[in-house]
Amino acid sequence: GAVVSQHPSWVICKSGTSVKIECRSLDFQATTMFWYRQFPKQSLMLMATSNEGSKATYEQGVEKDKFLINHASLTLSTLTVTSAHPEDSSFYICSASTGSDTQYFGPGTRLTVL
Amino acid sequence: EDQVTQSPEALRLQEGESSSLNCSYTVSGLRGLFWYRQDPGKGPEFLFTLYSAGEEKEKERLKATLTKKESFLHITAPKPEDSATYLCAVRGEDDKIIFGKGTRLHILP
Numbered sequence: 001g002a003v004v005s006q007h008p009s010w011v012i013c014k015s016g017t018s019v020k021i022e023c024r025s026l027d028f029q030a031t032t033m034f035w036y037r038q039f040p041k042q043s044l045m046l047m048a049t050s051n052e053g054s055k056a057t058y059e060q061g062v063e064k065d066k067f068l069i070n071h072a073s074l075t076l077s078t079l080t081v082t083s084a085h086p087e088d089s090s091f092y093i094c095s096a097s098t099g100s101d102t103q104y105f106g107p108g109t110r111l112t113v114l
Numbered sequence: 115e116d117q118v119t120q121s122p123e124a125l126r127l128q129e130g131e132s133s134s135l136n137c138s139y140t141v142s143g144l145r146g147l148f149w150y151r152q153d154p155g156k157g158p159e160f161l162f163t164l165y166s167a168g169e170e171k172e173k174e175r176l177k178a179t180l181t182k183k184e185s186f187l188h189i190t191a192p193k194p195e196d197s198a199t200y201l202c203a204v205r206g207e208d209d210k211i212i213f214g215k216g217t218r219l220h221i222l223p
Contacts, residue, residue: 004157034211043118043201043213044158093157101146101205105157 003027004096006106013084014114020080021109023094029074030096034103035067037090044093050077084113116141116206120214127192128222135187135200135217143207147185149178150201152216158201161187192221 050056050071095103150158164180
């Protein structure tokens with residue numbers, strides 16, 4: 001139980017284009033979903049928290065207009081990186097929670113912006 | 115400021131050689147301490163949640179313990195498949211979750 005999927009698992013795009021990453025909770029309803037980014041040998045950095053049907057709460061320093069988050073249902077959240085640039089290249093990981101303290105993580109999406 | 119520090123950064127052990135990983139934390143109003151395992155190129159896998167000092171949890175060769183200042187992840191007689199990065203995270207009274215940088219564990223056969 002508690003499986004979270006992400007799609008795509010990796011993506012390469014040109015600078016200036018937008019990329020959408022999907023996060024799905026497959027066998028449970030996620031009241032809250034989280035988006036993280038992780039650079040090599042660094043810890044996970046929380047970007048934003050989203051509750052189904054509400055606007056996402058972004059962490060300080062994260063541009064909400066650049067990283068668009070939509071949490072349209074209890075099983076799906078999307079992160080769109082708009083006008084991506086090479087510095088946005090990273091490992092993006094989502095997690096989902098039923099409202100308990102435990103977060104279940106997706107397998108991550110490797111984004112490379114050329 | 116809430117903070118999580120994990121040590122050592124990396125640890126190499128022989129198969130069967132038991133050891134402990136440390137997670138020191140500073141947080142206002144601890145509402146949970148979490149341990150995760152992360153394999154290269156994958157998302158973290160949940161291991162344990164601890165809530166109060168003195169609490170212990172076990173799963174196979176792993177045991178997590180908690181004090182008011184730190185948590186230990188004890189690994190007993192590890193096997194090569196236990197090689198991974200182990201992440202510690204804390205949740206404070208502001209509900210924010212902060213991750214440490216992890217300990218890269220390598221078990222040699």
